[in-house]
Amino acid sequence: MPVKRRASRLSPEKRTADILVAARAVFAERGYSDTVMAEIAERAGVVEGSIYRYFRNKRDLMFQMAEAWFEALIKTDEATLGAIGGARNRLRFIIHRHLTAIHEEPDLSRLVFQHLRPDPDYRETRLFALNRAYTARVVEVVKAGVAAGEIRGDVSASLVRDVIFGSIEHRTWAFLRHEGDFDIERLSDQLVDHVWAGLAVPGVQADIGAALARIEARMAARD
């Protein structure tokens, strides 16, 4: 008579967490297509069927895994960012933080870029919301900088956001393909220098520039 091994009954939370941990490891190692549910189950110490009690399907599991990762990533940032003064410093912190995340988890980062973000329903996911909050910090910093007179008033904050995150991604693709490495500090400096050059109020000319900007704004409003 075969011995029935009944898995110890864990709390759903613990079970979910175990699966997420296993999923994270496997997805990172293999990418989406080459990840097999059976391997996740094995590593999590459950059977395949059990995964489907907690996650709708493979895609859902990947999303929840990425969300959990991302959430942990963001958690500590708020406090830190609050403690930093000056738009430039704050931008550098955000850039540095993002570069660090990519550097530490290149495979998960690539997974997000390659399989999560292009998903047709990405916009409906929690990951999208999380990421939106994540990148919105740039927008907030820029707007605060404008208000504080540190940054030119005619700057599009959302464009700055796209410039920052887009540049970083483009710059790090080779690394994400496991080709070479990059220097977080150096790249942070380069990027913030470059971005700031396009943002900073150019000194005494600021007045003339501001006046012209106002004229332009009025004309735009008439269109």
Added chain:
Amino acid sequence: MPVKRRASRLSPEKRTADILVAARAVFAERGYSDTVMAEIAERAGVVEGSIYRYFRNKRDLMFQMAEAWFEALIKTDEATLGAIGGARNRLRFIIHRHLTAIHEEPDLSRLVFQHLRPDPDYRETRLFALNRAYTARVVEVVKAGVAAGEIRGDVSASLVRDVIFGSIEHRTWAFLRHEGDFDIERLSDQLVDHVWAGLAVPGVQADIGAALARIEARMAARD
């Protein structure tokens, strides 16, 4: 009794081209994973097996298709770019060209971003070489601009390249997911403005000049 139709013997060039055209359509419609070789074959008017005379496998077909597309994309640019004077105008042309390509072929663009570029062997492909040449034009323009005194000497040309292409990608991801649209002209202007702000030799003249140019453009638009 089915009629045995033996396909007319075409030149390899013609046959290859037919397959590439079919492949382009199907890959664009379905993406990589959901593309079935049988459908490509059918649309190309050949049997599945025939595709494998010309292309090693599905992945190879996708790469060659993308290369053909990209090559055609670039071909006309050289002459045009040569006819444009001034670093700013040239950058705008490159940005505008890239935005246009994405706008016209969003599905192929996404395919490249999602499946070609992340490929571990991407660096060994011809597509990589083509893309390198494509993006290198920014580097050249920046260097020439520096030499001509239009652009600050302490600018990293390769960073400018990554800023431009990265920003565009980040900005257009929603569109690539078929969410909304973007205005090529407006985005070109925004981007070139922003980038140029970080490149231009500082000075009151430059800023005022740019602002006046914009005002003039607006007024012209009203007429």
Added chain:
Amino acid sequence: MPVKRRASRLSPEKRTADILVAARAVFAERGYSDTVMAEIAERAGVVEGSIYRYFRNKRDLMFQMAEAWFEALIKTDEATLGAIGGARNRLRFIIHRHLTAIHEEPDLSRLVFQHLRPDPDYRETRLFALNRAYTARVVEVVKAGVAAGEIRGDVSASLVRDVIFGSIEHRTWAFLRHEGDFDIERLSDQLVDHVWAGLAVPGVQADIGAALARIEARMAARD
């Protein structure tokens, strides 16, 4: 509207056995290359995919099937062989047993000779181990016969093994190709007669022979 029939959940043992039975029939009928997994699945009353839960692949299935067959073949022999006295009788039993097996399962026999034994990894398989034990019985009998003074002492037991099994195979190839038949009893007698002629102690001349053998050994030692 087709009825969705979900196969009853059987014990792995039963399911494995079912598949092995089906595989044995199909492999015997069609040979290796012409055997289609789909047919095995159908006869076993499962879906193709289910086979792969129990067997790594087609080759593995063939090996396990052959092993199961061979194991059953051997099982009853030990007791019988133990009950037979005299080297000659024991050799006849082994020969007779082998001829019977070939006669009863010519197709499986050919499968083993043609596809299992030539396999580069044959030596690592369980079938090899089983077969080794199977043929080793000749070696044991010969050695026991030598010890008992029934068989000449200068006989290579492993050579006798190869002579017996090799002769049988060579003799039965036509039958395995479905050409004609052979008489188990007659062939057993012929073979055992012939083999025994080469093994038996030739009586009184043994002394002279032994003396000459010693001379030769001495001379050989000098070379």
Added chain:
Amino acid sequence: MPVKRRASRLSPEKRTADILVAARAVFAERGYSDTVMAEIAERAGVVEGSIYRYFRNKRDLMFQMAEAWFEALIKTDEATLGAIGGARNRLRFIIHRHLTAIHEEPDLSRLVFQHLRPDPDYRETRLFALNRAYTARVVEVVKAGVAAGEIRGDVSASLVRDVIFGSIEHRTWAFLRHEGDFDIERLSDQLVDHVWAGLAVPGVQADIGAALARIEARMAARD
């Protein structure tokens, strides 16, 4: 305008020979199933279609190749065998010759054992006829030996044939799987000793005669 390369028009004999040479190499390297007609064509310097002008199909090509090999193998033997006196010496020559062939062309040998001989139509092939003649020499030698009083009269010549070739095959299977090696001389001696033991006319004369013959051979070797 593409250059039309028309293969130099060779004589059919030369063309056939080229293909056979190429086929021999490829079949030996890859075995039957893994041999691709395209590779044979390439090595022979022809296109695939041309092979089918000279050979009905892949199987036919393999058979003709094996026949050509075998024919060349046998050619020189007749004269040599005719020059050897004594049944024992003649048997040793045949055994030695067969072992040498296997040793020199293990892959072709395995091909014959694995794919040619088990063929249902083997009996209708020329290879069968050639092989029959090849092995029939043992029968002839045995019969002549009986007539000359060297060999017992109650021996089945065809059984001796099967014993010899079967033993050799069984003994060399490991080598054919590329496991280890064997010593042609030693194995020849062992086999002929063993076989002869079962054939020789019993009696003190025979044993003494044989022993003396061996002693003489050894002594001759020292000179």
Added chain:
DNA sequence: AATGAATGAGGATTCATTCAT
């Protein structure tokens, strides 16, 4: 006689997901 493009059937294997126990 040579070419080599085209054929086209063939078939093993994978794996996310379901559901009876």
Added chain:
DNA sequence: TATGAATGAATCCTCATTCAT
């Protein structure tokens, strides 16, 4: 709630052979 056997569709790729040029 957990199990894990069963599903079964899905598909890429191979390659001997043919035949129009």
